[in-house]
Amino acid sequence: MVNVLLTGASRGIGAAIAAALDATPGVTLARHATATGLAADFAEPDAPDRLWHAALDRLGGRIDVLINNAGVFEANPIDSDAWLDEWERTLRINLTAAAALSRHAVRHWRDGGRGGRLVNVASRAAYRGDSPAHWHYAAAKAGMVAMTKTIARGYAAENILAFAICPGFTMTGMADDYLASRGGDRLLADIPLGRVARPEEVAEVARFLALSAPPSMTGAVLDVNGASYVR
Numbered sequence: 307m308v309n310v311l312l313t314g315a316s317r318g319i320g321a322a323i324a325a326a327l328d329a330t331p332g333v334t335l336a337r338h339a340t341a342t343g344l345a346a347d348f349a350e351p352d353a354p355d356r357l358w359h360a361a362l363d364r365l366g367g368r369i370d371v372l373i374n375n376a377g378v379f380e381a382n383p384i385d386s387d388a389w390l391d392e393w394e395r396t397l398r399i400n401l402t403a404a405a406a407l408s409r410h411a412v413r414h415w416r417d418g419g420r421g422g423r424l425v426n427v428a429s430r431a432a433y434r435g436d437s438p439a440h441w442h443y444a445a446a447k448a449g450m451v452a453m454t455k456t457i458a459r460g461y462a463a464e465n466i467l468a469f470a471i472c473p474g475f476t477m478t479g480m481a482d483d484y485l486a487s488r489g490g491d492r493l494l495a496d497i498p499l500g501r502v503a504r505p506e507e508v509a510e511v512a513r514f515l516a517l518s519a520p521p522s523m524t525g526a527v528l529d530v531n532g533a534s535y536v537r
């Protein structure tokens with residue numbers, strides 16, 4: 307059995323990853339989700355610690371795979387009086403919480419001597435940047451990619467593998483609301499594939515990395531963006 311802790315499992319990409327893993331024999335999933343799983347608000351500094359220990363209890367003391375998927379995409383206009391607070395909120399939820407969980411995971415995997423797999427859901431914004439109201443989001447995702455590479459390089463010899471996924475626009479809500487929140491029809495013109503990604507497409511990549519990607523792929527960052535950004 308492979309024991310997986312998945313954050314942000316309640317909706318969007320996380321719900322699709324949960325469905326993909328549920329459909330895979332031999333996987334036991336601990337879901338982090340406010341209403342329907344192990345609750346933890348990552349705006350609270352000690353929430354990742356509490357979540358890690360709750361997930362360990364749920365999974366019988368062994369976690370083999372950590373998927374850091376939870377995140378927020380909140381606008382932070384540069385003229386806002388709350389700019390610094392909003393910067394720190396997004397960094398805490400999107401990067402610091404993932405780092406705290408990754409630290410628990412790496413220590414757990416080293417102690418267990420079995421290794422493990424880390425999958426971080428970052429964003430195209432890590433490479434391309436984002437809108438003027440989303441400096442914090444792009445910076446957090448770039449940090450996540452750098453953290454992933456650092457873990458991959460630092461612990462590969464102990465069979466600890468780390469991967470990142472960089473989705474582009476991914477249809478996670480009602481289509482009209484989603485497109486409006488990301489700039490309307492203009493965004494489609496920027497995607498050679500002609501459509502945004504489906505959560506199931508990102509989930510398939512997450513499942514591959516979590517369960518079967520060859521170890522030599524460790525440190526890889528996989529794009530899922532319809533060629534809207536190639537690097």
Ligand SMILES: NC(=O)c1ccc[n+]([C@@H]2O[C@H](COP(=O)([O-])OP(=O)(O)OC[C@H]3O[C@@H](n4cnc5c(N)ncnc54)[C@H](OP(=O)(O)O)[C@@H]3O)[C@@H](O)[C@H]2O)c1
Binds near residue numbers: 317376377429430478
């Ligand atoms: N959709 C896109 O276009 C896109 C593109 C690139 C990257 N991504 C990344 O993909 C990941 C999933 O995005 P999504 O679009 O599927 O998002 P979503 O539909 O808005 O879902 C966000 C998830 O994060 C959790 N979450 C939100 N605030 C949280 C907090 N304060 N503490 C802990 N968990 C919190 C939510 O949990 P609850 O609902 O249970 O509270 C929910 O499960 C994110 O990291 C996002 O940055 C998304």
